[in-house]
Amino acid sequence: MIAPHVALALVRLCFDAAAIAACGVSGFIAWIAPNRLGLAIAASSNFLIVAASSLAVLSTLAWLPIEAAMIGDSWQSAVDRSTLSVILCDTAIGKAWLVRLALSLLLMAALPWRSGSIVRWALSGFLLTSLALTGHADMDEGTRGVLHILNDALHVLAGGAWLGSLLVLPGCLARLRDPAFCTDAKSALRRFSSAGHLAVALVIATGIINTVLVLRRWPTDFTSTYQMLLATKVAFVAGMTGLALMNRYIFVPRMLTQPDRAIIQIRNGTYAELALGAGVLALVAFLGILDPT
Numbered sequence: 001m002i003a004p005h006v007a008l009a010l011v012r013l014c015f016d017a018a019a020i021a022a023c024g025v026s027g028f029i030a031w032i033a034p035n036r037l038g039l040a041i042a043a044s045s046n047f048l049i050v051a052a053s054s055l056a057v058l059s060t061l062a063w064l065p066i067e068a069a070m071i072g073d074s075w076q077s078a079v080d081r082s083t084l085s086v087i088l089c090d091t092a093i094g095k096a097w098l099v100r101l102a103l104s105l106l107l108m109a110a111l112p113w114r115s116g117s118i119v120r121w122a123l124s125g126f127l128l129t130s131l132a133l134t135g136h137a138d139m140d141e142g143t144r145g146v147l148h149i150l151n152d153a154l155h156v157l158a159g160g161a162w163l164g165s166l167l168v169l170p171g172c173l174a175r176l177r178d179p180a181f182c183t184d185a186k187s188a189l190r191r192f193s194s195a196g197h198l199a200v201a202l203v204i205a206t207g208i209i210n211t212v213l214v215l216r217r218w219p220t221d222f223t224s225t226y227q228m229l230l231a232t233k234v235a236f237v238a239g240m241t242g243l244a245l246m247n248r249y250i251f252v253p254r255m256l257t258q259p260d261r262a263i264i265q266i267r268n269g270t271y272a273e274l275a276l277g278a279g280v281l282a283l284v285a286f287l288g289i290l291d292p293t
């Protein structure tokens with residue numbers, strides 16, 4: 001049987017991945033892709049939305065008993081009524097869990113609504129920001145506490161917009177070759193580039209502020225597991241940023257002279273960014289439950 005803290009990290013990973021996928025994909029469809037292209041991408045990425053919404057509900061349902069097992073330091077506490085009701089009624093974790101349960105069920109209920117991307121984007125955006133209500137963002141008090149929560153919320157939203165929207169970028173790139181969608185796909189890529197610059201800048205700025213607020217120093221002491229994982233995360237994000245810059249400033253201009261080659265290079269760069277992004281989420285899942293000191 002795995003230890004409760006490992007199960008908690010895994011459930012956090014599933015929840016983060018589900019909320020980020022739902023937020024990024026529906027945000028791309030609602031705000032980046034022009035109407036007709038948005039509908040086409042929505043149809044082809046329906047399985048992603050269904051999978052993300054289902055995973056959001058399942059990981060939320062699993063979260064509460066696992067949290068109880070963590071607190072009670074045994075799997076028996078996962079089904080212990082009094083532990084569960086104390087968490088639900090008396091802790092911020094319990095209240096955040098209720099909010100997450102309501103939001104993830106609404107996300108699920110919105111599944112049959114084909115053109116509901118804006119609603120899905122808003123619901124999954126709130127799901128993501130609910131992360132800021134628990135964990136290390138909740139450790140400060142007063143004005144500093146409010147600023148920490150707001151900064152964390154902005155951090156996960158910007159990170160979700162960047163990483164989640166990469167999931168549908170290859171589909172958009174493929175449509176550059178389709179005369180029926182070529183103009184729309186070009187305009188989506190232009191919008192994606194502007195919004196992408198903003199999301200990357202925001203995630204880095206809020207990430208630095210998060211580091212200062214949680215750690216009160218730079219993560220350079222590798223005898224601390226927290227600092228080592230955080231430094232690894234920063235290295236992964238640096239890799240993602242390098243790939244994004246290479247796509248934007250080397251391969252996109254190449255589309256004028258060698259379009260087929262450039263599209264393949266941008267697509268491969270996007271897959272590499274997604275792989276690093278998955279690593280970032282795995283690290284964050286553990287960071288949230290480790291002691292930063």
Ligand code: HEM
Nearest residue numbers: 131132135136156159203204207208210211237284287288
């Ligand atoms: C693709 C880029 C990134 C993504 C997707 C991302 C995602 C996340 C997520 C989902 C959380 C968890 C929030 C929570 O559970 O409350 C988080 C927390 C955090 N992130 Fe990032 N992040 C990114 C980049 C960065 C960067 C560049 C830094 C530092 C310069 C950074 C520093 C932090 C810190 C310190 C935390 C708090 C961890 C804790 O709870 O102890 N992040 N990030």
